[in-house]
Amino acid sequence: MNRIQIKLQEDKKLLSIYFTAGYPKLNDTASTIENLESNGVDMIEIGLPFSDPLADGPTIQASSTKALHNGMNSSVLFDQLKDIRKTVSIPLILMGYFNPILQYGIEAFCKKCKEIGIDGLIIPDLPVEVYQEEYQTVFEHHGLLNIFLITPQTSEKRIRYMDSISKGFIYMVSSASTTGSQSGFGQKQTDYFKRIAEMNLNNPQIIGFGISNQETFKQATKHAKGAIIGSAFIKYVTDNGVNDLKQFTEPILKKE
Amino acid sequence: MNYHVNEKGYYGQFGGAFIPEMLYPNVEELRHNYLKVMAEPDFKKEFDQLLKDYVGRPTPLYFAKRLSKKYNTKIYLKREDLCHTGAHKINNTIGQILMAKRLKKTRIIAETGAGQHGVATATVCALVGMECVVYMGEIDIARQAPNVARMKMLGAEVRPALSGSRTLKDATNEAIRDWINNPVNTHYIIGSAVGPHPYPDMVARFQSVVSKETKLQLKEVEGRENPDYVVACVGGGSNAAGAYYHYLNEPSVKLIAVEAAGKGVESGESAATSVLGKEGVIHGSKTLLMQSTDGQITEPYSISAGLDYPGVGPMHAHLYKSKRAEFISVTDDKAMEAGLELSQLEGIIPAIETSHALAIFKDKKFKPKDVVIISLSGRGDKDLNTYIDYFKL
Numbered sequence: 273m274n275r276i277q278i279k280l281q282e283d284k285k286l287l288s289i290y291f292t293a294g295y296p297k298l299n300d301t302a303s304t305i306e307n308l309e310s311n312g313v314d315m316i317e318i319g320l321p322f323s324d325p326l327a328d329g330p331t332i333q334a335s336s337t338k339a340l341h342n343g344m345n346s347s348v349l350f351d352q353l354k355d356i357r358k359t360v361s362i363p364l365i366l367m368g369y370f371n372p373i374l375q376y377g378i379e380a381f382c383k384k385c386k387e388i389g390i391d392g393l394i395i396p397d398l399p400v401e402v403y404q405e406e407y408q409t410v411f412e413h414h415g416l417l418n419i420f421l422i423t424p425q426t427s428e429k430r431i432r433y434m435d436s437i438s439k440g441f442i443y444m445v446s447s448a449s450t451t452g453s454q455s456g457f458g459q460k461q462t463d464y465f466k467r468i469a470e471m472n473l474n475n476p477q478i479i480g481f482g483i484s485n486q487e488t489f490k491q492a493t494k495h496a497k498g499a500i501i502g503s504a505f506i507k508y509v510t511d512n513g514v515n516d517l518k519q520f521t522e523p524i525l526k527k528e
Numbered sequence: 529m530n531y532h533v534n535e536k537g538y539y540g541q542f543g544g545a546f547i548p549e550m551l552y553p554n555v556e557e558l559r560h561n562y563l564k565v566m567a568e569p570d571f572k573k574e575f576d577q578l579l580k581d582y583v584g585r586p587t588p589l590y591f592a593k594r595l596s597k598k599y600n601t602k603i604y605l606k607r608e609d610l611c612h613t614g615a616h617k618i619n620n621t622i623g624q625i626l627m628a629k630r631l632k633k634t635r636i637i638a639e640t641g642a643g644q645h646g647v648a649t650a651t652v653c654a655l656v657g658m659e660c661v662v663y664m665g666e667i668d669i670a671r672q673a674p675n676v677a678r679m680k681m682l683g684a685e686v687r688p689a690l691s692g693s694r695t696l697k698d699a700t701n702e703a704i705r706d707w708i709n710n711p712v713n714t715h716y717i718i719g720s721a722v723g724p725h726p727y728p729d730m731v732a733r734f735q736s737v738v739s740k741e742t743k744l745q746l747k748e749v750e751g752r753e754n755p756d757y758v759v760a761c762v763g764g765g766s767n768a769a770g771a772y773y774h775y776l777n778e779p780s781v782k783l784i785a786v787e788a789a790g791k792g793v794e795s796g797e798s799a800a801t802s803v804l805g806k807e808g809v810i811h812g813s814k815t816l817l818m819q820s821t822d823g824q825i826t827e828p829y830s831i832s833a834g835l836d837y838p839g840v841g842p843m844h845a846h847l848y849k850s851k852r853a854e855f856i857s858v859t860d861d862k863a864m865e866a867g868l869e870l871s872q873l874e875g876i877i878p879a880i881e882t883s884h885a886l887a888i889f890k891d892k893k894f895k896p897k898d899v900v901i902i903s904l905s906g907r908g909d910k911d912l913n914t915y916i917d918y919f920k921l
Contacts, residue, residue: 323692323824324810326704327548333691345822370546371809375823396548397809421549425711430552448550448711 275363275391276417276440279314280476286498287489287525288315288478289505290367292335293352294344295321296509301352304514309362311521317394317500320349320368327396329452331503335510346376350384357389365419367394378407382414392417392440400434408437419443424464428471435473442475444468444496446482452503454482457491465495486524531776531843531852537725538814540849542842545724547812550708554716555812557631559726565630566623566733578622579737582655583612585619587738589745589901594873601894604755605876605904606742606771615879615906616735616767617648617719623734625652628715635659635714639703641668641696641763642834642881643675644906645719650684660684663702665695668833675910693827696763696837700811720764721841724812728769728841735770742901743774750899757894759784760903761885762855763799763834765841767905772853782854784892785844786885788830789857799828800857801840802848810838816845831860831914832880834906862887864918867908879906880914 279286289308293301301318308316321336321344328336356364366385373381373395385393393416398407400420411418417440422431425448435442446461447454457465461482468477479492480500492499501524508520537543537559545555565571579585587607596603608616621638628636636653638660640646646662653660662679666688669676679686689698700722707716721728721735743753758775760768762785775781790798798804805816810825817839818826830836840848847853858866867883870876878886882905894900908915915921 324697324701326701326811327550327708329705337691340824345824347822369809371819371825372823374808375806375819375821397546397812399545399547399549399552402544402546423550423553423711425553426549427553445550449709450705453709 274415274417274440276315276365279363280441280497285493286314286478287521288317288498288500289313290317290319290500290502291505291509292319292321292332292339293349294339294342295335295506296338296513298342298344299352300514301349302356304509305356305364306359307514307517308521309360311518312525313362313521314498315363315365317365317367320346320366320372322369322372325369327450329450329503331452331506335506346372346381350388353388363391364389365392365394366390370395370398379410382410382416385416386414390416392419394419394443396421400437404437421445423448431468431471431473435475438475440475441497442473442477444477444479446479446492449481451481456488457482462491465492469495486526489524529850529852531847533725533729533843539842539846541807542813542815542845543725543728544814545812546809546814547724548708550711551704554707554711555724561631562627562726562730565627571626571630574626575623579619583618583622584610585737586741586745587611589742589749591749592874595870598873599889599894600896601898601900603900603902604746605902606738608738608767608903608905609876609878609882609907613644613648613651614909615644615648616738616770617645618651619737619770620719620731620734620766621645621648621652621717624715624717625656625658628658628717629656631715633713633715635710636717637661637663637703637706637714638717638719639663639696639699640719641665641699641836642832642879643668643672643679643910644834646684646686647675647678647682649717649719650679650682653684654682661706662686663689663699663706665689665693665699667694668696668699671914672833672910673913695833697825704811720766721769721843722764722811722813722839728813728843731766732769732773732843735766736773738770738903739772739774742771746899754778754781755899755901757782757784757898757900758903759786759885759888759900761786761835761881761905762840762844763788763837763881764839765844767903769841769843771901771903783847783852784888785847785853785855786888787855787857788832788835788884789859790829790831792859793857797829799830799835799837801838802855803857805840813842815839815842816848832863832884834879834881835884856888856892858884858887862890864915866890867915868919876904877908878904879908880911882906
């Protein structure tokens with residue numbers, strides 16, 4: 273079984289953190305991952321930076337630009353992660369836009385992910401139909417789960433379709449927005465979270481976009497298996513660096 | 529070979545809709561409806577009427593006598609520069625605003641490079657009374673000031689794109705982000721033959737009026753519908769798409785696409801995508817684009833804001849790959865000289881984009897009997913400052 277699948281079976285709400293590889297400094301990648309795990313984070317999304325991140329707001333855009341400037345790219349990232357499984361056991365997901373992966377070569381990219389011990393991929397601009405038609409076989413051959421995004425506008429039929437070919441979790445985008453563009457959830461989002469929860473999908477849902485603190489984490493995980501924090505974490509490491517992450521994670525994971 | 533889009537949204541190996549899920553409902557709504565709407569008699573009637581009474585179509589097909597004499601061939605200029613707002617861009621914005629109305633949208637966004645598409649969008653928004661936000665790279669805002677002022681006067685809000693190279697590519701990113709954040713009420717009027725399917729096809733169809741008219745007009749003056757050559761400049765590719773459209777499947781008509789070489793194709797400051805680009809995905813479409821070996825999109829350069837784009841529409845990528853069109857790249861210097869030459873030989877000051885197409889006569893020889901159509905895509909008013917600086921006028 274894939275590490276993501278095992279993690280999803282744990283009887284707890286999951287905290288997943290997104291960060292941009294090579295940010296703030298080029299060689300921060302591995303220590304960020306290790307420190308997140310030791311501070312109780314359940315799953316990590318490692319962002320492969322791209323020059324033109326369409327779905328991202330200013331915070332992640334800026335971190336991507338900086339990371340590229342630092343010299344990050346697919347090969348450098350794979351090199352930084354080559355021994356990561358000696359120290360880290362939680363699920364690791366690579367999140368990146370399609371073009372850099374396409375240029376690396378889909379098959380070669382998947383092979384490298386398997387060697388390192390990557391468990392899944394999130395490629396926001398790879399549509400589910402194209403994935404199913406052209407890439408599903410190679411992803412699955414290398415033991416990689418492809419994670420699909422849904423939004424409040426995604427039709428029920430389409431959600432069921434994605435659910436039928438997903439083997440991990442469904443990434444629920446909390447509202448129609450780019451990353452980092454909202455604070456707090458209103459009734460509209462709560463209704464949407466409930467609506468999806470009531471669909472009884474095969475795959476659990478993890479909510480992303482708009483989660484920034486304990487309050488929003490709790491709101492989101494009331495109706496979902498877990499939540500993903502991205503922009504808020506990037507802001508934190510921009511100001512504080514990657515060595516003391518406890519200050520960031522502890523308040524979120526604090527038991528009542 | 530077929531040069532039009534197939535039912536899956538591809539031109540050969542290029543095209544498709546590589547978009548984040550957040551955009552799926554919008555793009556799918558458009559894909560599902562665009563051909564149906566365009567085929568409605570009411571829509572056609574309204575579109576044709578506006579092209580005639582508001583845009584000023586048909587635009588003339590003008591025999592450029594002195595230019596022809598100089599290069600010893602027969603050169604006709606398809607005068608899109610005489611369209612209302614000064615370029616071919618308005619053909620598409622008229623079509624898309626009518627489309628947006630039928631899809632019950634209340635807010636319009638657009639990207640713009642030279643500002644021609646921004647002006648054309650602001651114009652049609654004023655025409656129908658819709659809110660309009662235009663994204664424009666900060667660099668382009670500085671070099672196309674008159675068009676920024678025009679957009680504002682027309683009631684549009686111009687928002688600067690501050691990321692990346694701060695030109696057309698980045699303005700497009702910002703417009704896409706706006707669309708992600710406003711998924712229900714907003715229609716995105718893309719100005720070029722780029723973006724996810726169905727945009728390249730929809731834009732090409734709205735622009736196809738150019739070659740439709742050319743056929744009729746040429747028949748009248750030359751006794752034949754088909755010229756020997758059709759020449760157009762290509763940034764994203766909308767004016768070329770329109771100028772070629774009804775000739776795509778006429779093998780006797782040679783198509784020439786002129787790209788911006790900037791300071792030279794090998795100079796590192798260029799926008800000649802067919803030479804410098806590789807297959808990849810940009811702005812929702814699989815096409816040729818300028819990128820690093822790692823797949824990061826590189827920042828292009830051209831003196832002309834409208835050609836300063838690192839990709840090319842999927843239709844054009846296919847025309848290149850299949851060798852249906854010949855691609856030529858023209859430097860800033862040659863384009864500027866050609867712009868000055870047309871001004872002084874024919875009394876027409878062309879847009880710098882268009883000047884690239886006019887520059888091919890310096891290097892490419894045509895026969896005296898050849899009929900060469902040049903898509904005179906826009907007028908040079910917006911570029912006066914650049915011309916003034918360049919020629920120290």
